[in-house]
Amino acid sequence: MRRFSVFGFVLAILCAITCKYASYGDTTFPDCSDNEIEALIDFKSGLEDPEDLLSSWKGKNCCQWRGIRCENITGAVIAIDLQNRYGSWNLSGELRPSLIKLESLLYLDLSLNNFNDIPVPEFLGSLDNLQYLNLSKSGFGGVVPSSLGNLSRLQYLDVSTEIFGLSANSLEWVTGLVSLKYLAMNSVDLSLVGTKWSGVLNKLPNLTELHLQSCGLTGPISLVNLTSLAVLDLSFNDFNSKFPDWLVNISTLVHVDLSNCTIPASLGKLQNLTILSLAGNELNGTLPKSFGLLSELDTFDVSSNNLIGSISEVHFSRLTKLKILHLSSNSFVFNVSTNWIPPFQVRNLDMASCHLGPFFPSWLETQNEVMFLDFSNGSIAGSIPNWFWDISGNMSLVNVSFNQLQGQLPNPLNVAPFADVDFSSNLFEGIIPLPVVEIELLDLSNNRFSGFVPENISESMPNLIFLSLSGNHLTGEIPASIGKMMLLQVIDLSSNNITGIIPSSIGNCSFLKALDLSYNNLSGEIPASFGQLQQLQSLHLSNNKLTGNLPSSFQNLSSLETLDLADNSFSGNIPLLLGDDFPELRVLRLRSNRFSGEIPSKLSSLSSLQVLDLAENNLTGSIPGSLGALKAMAREQNLIDYLLYGKYRGLFYEESVVVSIKGQSREFTKTLSLVTSIDLSGNNLSGEFPEELTRLSGLVVLNLSRNHIQGQIPENITSLHQLASFDLSRNDLSGPIPSGMSSLSYLSYLNLSDNNFSGMIPQLGQMTTFPASAYSGNPGLCGIPLPVKCPDDDNSDKGGSVDDDQNGNGDEFIDKWFYLSLGLGYAAGLLLPILILSIRKRWSDVYFGFVDKIVDRWSRVQKKRPTKSKKST
Secondary structure (H helix, E strand, O other), X not given: OHHHHHHHHHHHHHHHHHOOOOOOOOOOOOOOOHHHHHHHHHHHHOEEOOOOOOOOOOOOOXXXXXXXXXXXXXXXXXXXXXXXXXXXXXXXXXXXXXXXXOOOOOEEEXXXXXXXXXXXXXXXXXXXXXXXXXXXXXXXXXXXXXXXXXOOOOOEEEOOOOOOOEEOOOOHXXXXXXXXXXEEOOOOEOOOOOOOHHHHHOOOOOOOEEEOOOOOOOOOOOOOOOOOXXXXXXXXXXXXXXXXXXXXXXXXXXXXXXXXXXXXXXXXXXXXXXXXXXXXXXXXXXXXXXXXXXXXXXXXXXXXXXXXEEEOHHHOOOOOOOOEEEOOOOEEEEOOOOOOOOOOOOOEEEOOOOXXXXXXXXXXXXXXXXXXXXXXXXXXXXXOOOHHHHXXXXXXXXXOOOOEEEEOOOHHHHHOOOOEEEOOOOEEOOEOOOOOOOOOEEEOOOOOOXXXXXXXXXXXXXXXXXXXXXXXXXXXXXXXXXXXXXXXXXXXXXOXXXXXXXXXXXXXXXXXXXXXXXXXXXXXXXXXXXXXXXXXXXXXXXXXXXXXXXXXXXHHOOOOOEEEOOOOEEEEEOOOOOOOOOOOOOEEEOOOOEEEEEOOHHHHHOOOOOEEEOOOOXXXXXXXXXXXXXXXXXXXXXXXXXXXXXXXXXXXXXXXXXXXXXOEXXXXXXXXXXXXXXXXXXXXXXXXXXXXXXXXXXXXXXXXXXXXXXXXXXXXXXXXXXXXXXXXXXXXXXXXXXXXXXXXXXXOEEEOXXXXXXXXXXXXXXXXXXXXXXXXXXXXXEOOOOOOOOOOOOOHHHOOOHHHHHOOHHHHHHHHHHHHHHHHHHHHHHHHHHHHHHHOHHHHHHHHHHHHHHHHHHHHHHHHHHHHHHHHO
């Protein structure tokens, strides 16, 4: 709703300016002055315009150039509008001071471009006649120049940025903007301006809109002089939890958005308030009854706070104009009498996570204007009453998920004309009804529905965009008619008991972004028609009984990001088509099938691949060293990228992939983009450990277990510094365990069992933290944690043997023990005593007792050195 306020203000300024404009095609303009043309051409030469959208900037009549407006009589340039409204251009480069020559310039808009952290130019403060300046979200960096305070005629200033891209150490310069009506500095870092910022802003008496969201402001809020204020947004700052009482005396307020406040009882004095937005601000306390006095209120949003208490008809009895009500994600208890009829005609009703139960809210029966309904997590039990379907004619989305609703859906659903339905995660136990409606979103997931997917679903819902019936007890086959739903972007029928083949008609759903048929009992082959799904990004067919080869038409699926065919009976070679044609593929999961032959080296062309799982197949040959060229695994993944497909009205298909890590299967969703994994376990692979794999420095999981791999672990395995799970068990590897592995600080799971490794287990770093099972089945290995002592181990606890001394092993032990204890003693001597002594005296006694034993042992060994020395001479 804030957009309407901003739009109205901008429109007023534009009307004042554009009354002097002529249209693009008006040829009555006199030619622009040479001075202005020269200034504009110079300004353009400093810009980088990759789309060449300023190609019209040539000739003598600059008034017809794109983004330029002129005064109707003189032809003087009065406006430059280069806002990137539709993402069609992305200007960057530098802003040249030649703009100063445009003496009549009133309007300058460079917003939504990308100027790559260049500072806001000081010369802008010399544009004396400027009334409108918008630099918002254009990638400027550094400090907002105080020279902007020279613009005494400026009415509109927006320097909002993204995540503290700009900062200001003081706001004193703002006092020079004596004509200012609109000020927006959202996300500009103002944390250093101190607590007197509001005193500065009080000197702008004409201010009607103030937007300082997420600025790091502190201290009290006192804007008592801003008596013309209509919109105030100070949300997401660091204020105390007291609502500023003076706000209720500003009768012009129509929109208030604050943070970290308790809603006061005096709120009811704001009789003209139409928008009250307090969402996501850690509000506490209860909703005062005075809220019910805001008779002009159109929008009320307190979602995602910590509000508690009971809500009754007292709060809503006078709200006849309320259209948007968001109370979700609080701890409200909705307590109204059964015969109460709310007076408001709400269109957008979001009361998710409020206690609405135990029964379906009967007062909703009178709300014929509801278009958006969210009662999810509402503690509602029982069944949905029949009257609900009578009032749902205007609804575009219904979400009553995560309740305790049960029983069969009523028959009136068969004729209810709503556009979106979400009944996910309830306890319904009926057969899925067949709505003969114009539904666009249907989500009945995670319930207990049984029966078949309706055969004529396409006839009743031809405009369906999102279909999710996952997590139920559906049986039967997927109806071929589903292919007639041409607008579908998401089909999720996973986790049911659906049988039969996959209908080839699905290939007709050309807009499909996500298809999930996993965890069913489907059989047969993948239809060749799947090659027609050129927009498909996520394909899950795992845990079925599918057979055959991957169709060659798969090479057309160039948009694919996830291909999960695990736990089926596919056979043949891994197709060579999986390579250059899949530049976006992140996840390739083919485990637990019957694929045979060699791993194609062409897989190295999958530049975006982060998860490669070919485990539990019949693959032979050696591991291709070309896998070391997988680009996405060669760099650390440290950005969380939510993989959401077919997003529609806040609902979407969220990517989810199972990865074997640390000896167990784990499902990844929100953090999937951080996972890099290679799992080739359970095949018949041979050859040596490819040293090229050590180039994948971002690799988190590497599992080559249960193969026939020979040779040694490469010394430069230490290059895999992100490795957290490493499994080489049940192979034919030999040689020593590289001592450098102790530097793999992230390694938390290691399994080297059942090989032919030999020598001493490294006794440093992470290698000392793993159990004996990680090294068992290697007869040549010795040392802790195995019970087998190495030949060089000292039996000092028995006083040592003469033979050891004579063979030089005593000296070798002493040397090793000395340097080891030196390193350990350095760390322990500096850090542990401080920690221990600061916690508990009893612990310090134990620690120093341990040190005494070490010193005593070292002294006893030292006493033997002269005797040994004499014998050796």
